[in-house]
Amino acid sequence: METASFQFIFFGLAAALVSNFSRSRAWRSTVLMTASVVFLALLSNRPLFFVPLAFFLFLGYAGYFLIARGWSKSAVWSILAVLLVYAWLKKYTFLPEGLFIHAPYLTLGLSYIFFRVLHLLIDAGDDTEKRIIGPGAYILYTLNFTTFVSGPIQRYDEFARDQFALAPIPLEWSVVGLQLERIVRGIFKVNVLAMLLGTAQQDALLQISQPFPLTHRLYAAFQIVVLYPFFLYANFSGYIDIVIAIARLMRVRLPENFDRPFSASSFLDFWSRWHITLSTWLKTYVYNPLLLALMRRFSSIALQQFLGVFCFFVTFFLVGLWHGRTSEFIFFGVLQGGGVAVNKLWQLGMARVLGRRSYKDLSKNSAYIAFGRGLTFSWFALTQFWFWADWAQINGLCRALSAVEWVGVWLVIWVCASAVLAAWEWLRAALLSIETVEGPVFLSRYARVIYTTALGLAAYVITVLLNQPAPDIIYKAF
Amino acid sequence: MKQSVARSAESPQGAKSPRRDWLLLSLLSLITICILCASTELLARRMFASKGSVNDCMVMNDPSTGIRAIPNSVCWEKSPEGPLVEYRFNDCGDRTDVECGRKPKGSYRIVIAGSSIPMGARVPAEKTFASLLPAELSRQTGREIEIYNAAVYRERPPALALRFKEILAQQPDLILWVITPMDIQEVSDSMPAQGPQKSGEGFLEKSLNRAKEGIASGRFADAAGDIWSYSKSAMMLRHFLYSSQSRYTQSLVMGGDYETGYLKAHPSAAWQDRMRQLDIYAAEIEAEAKSAGVPFAAVLLPNRAEAAMLSMNRRPAQFNPYELDDELCAMVTSHGGIYLDILPRFHRLLNTDRFFYPVDVHPNADGQAAFAEVLDKELTGGAIPALKSKGTTQVPSTLER
Numbered sequence: 001m002e003t004a005s006f007q008f009i010f011f012g013l014a015a016a017l018v019s020n021f022s023r024s025r026a027w028r029s030t031v032l033m034t035a036s037v038v039f040l041a042l043l044s045n046r047p048l049f050f051v052p053l054a055f056f057l058f059l060g061y062a063g064y065f066l067i068a069r070g071w072s073k074s075a076v077w078s079i080l081a082v083l084l085v086y087a088w089l090k091k092y093t094f095l096p097e098g099l100f101i102h103a104p105y106l107t108l109g110l111s112y113i114f115f116r117v118l119h120l121l122i123d124a125g126d127d128t129e130k131r132i133i134g135p136g137a138y139i140l141y142t143l144n145f146t147t148f149v150s151g152p153i154q155r156y157d158e159f160a161r162d163q164f165a166l167a168p169i170p171l172e173w174s175v176v177g178l179q180l181e182r183i184v185r186g187i188f189k190v191n192v193l194a195m196l197l198g199t200a201q202q203d204a205l206l207q208i209s210q211p212f213p214l215t216h217r218l219y220a221a222f223q224i225v226v227l228y229p230f231f232l233y234a235n236f237s238g239y240i241d242i243v244i245a246i247a248r249l250m251r252v253r254l255p256e257n258f259d260r261p262f263s264a265s266s267f268l269d270f271w272s273r274w275h276i277t278l279s280t281w282l283k284t285y286v287y288n289p290l291l292l293a294l295m296r297r298f299s300s301i302a303l304q305q306f307l308g309v310f311c312f313f314v315t316f317f318l319v320g321l322w323h324g325r326t327s328e329f330i331f332f333g334v335l336q337g338g339g340v341a342v343n344k345l346w347q348l349g350m351a352r353v354l355g356r357r358s359y360k361d362l363s364k365n366s367a368y369i370a371f372g373r374g375l376t377f378s379w380f381a382l383t384q385f386w387f388w389a390d391w392a393q394i395n396g397l398c399r400a401l402s403a404v405e406w407v408g409v410w411l412v413i414w415v416c417a418s419a420v421l422a423a424w425e426w427l428r429a430a431l432l433s434i435e436t437v438e439g440p441v442f443l444s445r446y447a448r449v450i451y452t453t454a455l456g457l458a459a460y461v462i463t464v465l466l467n468q469p470a471p472d473i474i475y476k477a478f
Numbered sequence: 479m480k481q482s483v484a485r486s487a488e489s490p491q492g493a494k495s496p497r498r499d500w501l502l503l504s505l506l507s508l509i510t511i512c513i514l515c516a517s518t519e520l521l522a523r524r525m526f527a528s529k530g531s532v533n534d535c536m537v538m539n540d541p542s543t544g545i546r547a548i549p550n551s552v553c554w555e556k557s558p559e560g561p562l563v564e565y566r567f568n569d570c571g572d573r574t575d576v577e578c579g580r581k582p583k584g585s586y587r588i589v590i591a592g593s594s595i596p597m598g599a600r601v602p603a604e605k606t607f608a609s610l611l612p613a614e615l616s617r618q619t620g621r622e623i624e625i626y627n628a629a630v631y632r633e634r635p636p637a638l639a640l641r642f643k644e645i646l647a648q649q650p651d652l653i654l655w656v657i658t659p660m661d662i663q664e665v666s667d668s669m670p671a672q673g674p675q676k677s678g679e680g681f682l683e684k685s686l687n688r689a690k691e692g693i694a695s696g697r698f699a700d701a702a703g704d705i706w707s708y709s710k711s712a713m714m715l716r717h718f719l720y721s722s723q724s725r726y727t728q729s730l731v732m733g734g735d736y737e738t739g740y741l742k743a744h745p746s747a748a749w750q751d752r753m754r755q756l757d758i759y760a761a762e763i764e765a766e767a768k769s770a771g772v773p774f775a776a777v778l779l780p781n782r783a784e785a786a787m788l789s790m791n792r793r794p795a796q797f798n799p800y801e802l803d804d805e806l807c808a809m810v811t812s813h814g815g816i817y818l819d820i821l822p823r824f825h826r827l828l829n830t831d832r833f834f835y836p837v838d839v840h841p842n843a844d845g846q847a848a849f850a851e852v853l854d855k856e857l858t859g860g861a862i863p864a865l866k867s868k869g870t871t872q873v874p875s876t877l878e879r
């Protein structure tokens with residue numbers, strides 16, 4: 001069953017329907033467990049395929065159990081063991097090839113399970129109430145089919161609050177309507193928008209490799225850089241829309257993963273709007289503890305600001321590194337970490353040069369915001385090369401244009417992104433300012449029904465009637 | 479435990495839904511669908527208008543010759559993606575300005591046999607490769623070269639074999655059999671597989687007929703799918719989707735064996751069987767040409783699928799667009815004919831995708847010009863001694879694939 005396919009959505013809706021037959025938490029948990037097991041079973045009919053995943057889950061629970069029982073000395077060893085087994089199962093290239101399991105096994109969703117398990121291990125020692133999560137709840141949390149494939153990375157306390165609530169969160173018809181709308185929006189994003197954007201980028205890749213005139217290749221390069229972030233956004237956020245809506249219909253609120261990322265006016269801001277659950281997780285479990293530790297070690301006040309910059313670099317380097325096991329992703333991590341660190345240094349430098357108040361005023365200037373937004377987008381778009389391409393492809397792209405031409409393309413993208421994204425922000429604000437007593441006209445249920453019907457019809461026609469294959473969900477590979 | 483932000487998408491506006499909204503919202507949804515469908519269809523009909531049909535000039539079901547054009551007939555066709563095209567057939571029923579039967583003294587006549595692509599379907603006669611080639615061939619060889627285009631729309635190998643004597647009657651100095659993958663796909667059809675539509679048959683008539691068939695056979699879903707495919711909306715959407723080379727290729731890779739089997743590195747049993755059938759017809763017509771003392775050459779013109787495969791940087795492992803070319807070469811030469819391998823030259827042309835109509839997949843005027851360019855090089859490269867270019871001093875070298 002392909003994720004974001006109509007089968008997956010019907011499966012999720014069926015699970016949600018059955019889950020609502022009773023409000024009892026036992027019933028809802030049984031349905032979620034059954035649906036998750038069935039979902040896994042649909043991935044493969046060979047039990048051996050699941051053994052490494054089962055081992056990883058067992059290891060995680062054993063570590064958690066020991067720590068929660070008060071064996072705090074085992075915390076470091078448990079976390080290290082989980083990290084090592086994760087790297088081993090994901091076949092990270094720094095490990096010797098001979099150590100890997102060569103029979104096929106399931107790694108789908110492992111990266112997201114890894115975060116859930118690690119969060120339980122780290123927090124187990126901090127839990128002052130010493131409540132121990134039972135194995136059933138642990139399995140339910142880690143294998144929840146709505147977050148299994150590509151997140152969002154939900155914390156256990158948030159999951160338990162809704163899943164095991166004596167009185168489940170209400171589900172009015174209006175909420176059901178909104179979730180159905182969100183599913184349609186998700187299908188449209190993945191099956192139509194991402195498909196078209198991905199296709200256009202692939203076409204541009206074909207064009208740039210041919211001996212066309214320079215203007216033609218420059219335009220192809222522009223498309224290659226610009227289209228991928230939009231493709232990735234449509235692909236990933238569309239999938240997230242679908243699973244958040246299905247979970248909500250099962251009376252569980254999943255955390256949001258995107259908050260209009262291309263509206264971000266700085267790279268730091270961007271990473272608080274893009275893949276939010278990942279960056280939040282790393283800020284909580286890497287940035288904060290690392291900064292605290294360094295501040296304890298280096299007490300100089302002058303140094304503390306730069307410690308923050310360093311911690312930002314490390315955190316977002318890890319964000320990049322998490323995405324893959326090859327050297328391309330190490331470089332991707334350096335570019336993410338570098339982008340965030342330079343952004344932070346810029347903030348510190350500008351505040352020092354202009355003074356805090358003047359810099360604050362400058363930060364509110366619409367032209368400054370627009371160029372910041374454009375720069376954020378163009379930097380993120382450029383760094384994506386190390387996300388979707390391997391070194392051979394990157395080398396080919398570098399040879400297609402000279403270094404000066406690439407810089408030129410990037411500058412044009414910066415200027416265009418500044419103008420287009422500012423225009424979009426203005427248009428959006430203008431449209432939302434058209435209001436009735438109930439609120440913005442374009443958010444009314446009538447407007448929503450119209451555009452949801454239009455998006456649904458487009459998705460149905462293109463996916464089903466024209467039989468167009470949708471792109472795979474990119475983030476399920478991680 | 480630490481808290482993370484979980485924002486809710488539940489708008490306060492959605493909190494209250496009056497009962498009348500159940501009806502109102504459903505109605506709104508229905509109206510949206512109707513307006514979108516109607517406006518898309520109207521737009522598609524305006525953008526992709528079609529009128530007339532070459533079929534009006536064709537005799538479809540003559541068992542003695544298969545499909546053929548009515549001699550001295552003229553008809554017009556505006557296909558959805560192409561321009562308005564005149565089809566004018568001479569007194570032998572061929573789409574050529576060259577006089578039927580009589581060859582001017584001293585000229586070298588190439589007679590082209592094949593189906594719609596060599597006939598120049600969807601393209602004005604003066605822009606077909608058969609019309610473009612003579613001037614360039616004459617210039618290169620220094621002799622008067624004439625091309626008699628005897629290709630007939632939807633004429634598959636069995637029908638060609640049936641009327642091969644008519645081709646020999648055109649006094650050819652060379653017969654050039656232009657093969658397309660479609661000819662092999664439908665190698666067993668001496669008649670068109672489906673009764674081709676006449677120009678008068680519109681969307682409603684076709685849809686009604688298909689609906690009746692669907693009801694009679696009980697296969698409603700298939701009928702509904704077909705009716706949708708008759709609409710101009712479907713055509714327009716396909717046109718825009720398939721304008722993208724990578725999208726077209728992705729759809730192609732998903733296709734069944736019938737559609738893509740000839741592109742596979744290891745053709746299926748069904749395709750091997752088609753090749754065996756083609757071999758029988760090839761042997762028959764090549765033997766006839768040999769006994770008439772006429773040199774016989776064959777060439778495979780790539781269709782859009784092959785062109786797309788050729789230009790892919792990384793081909794799926796199971797595909798090899800040269801496989802069919804190699805098999806045809808072996809087949810034609812085994813019967814004593816000459817095979818012109820144009821794929822390597824075609825591969826070197828830029829952006830070959832623009833040579834084809836995205837949905838119709840026939841070559842457009844640019845495609846016909848590209849075929850003329852590569853055929854000219856291949857014909858004058860030394861493979862046909864009589865056509866060797868004045869500048870050619872050595873036998874043609876095999877281009878790297």
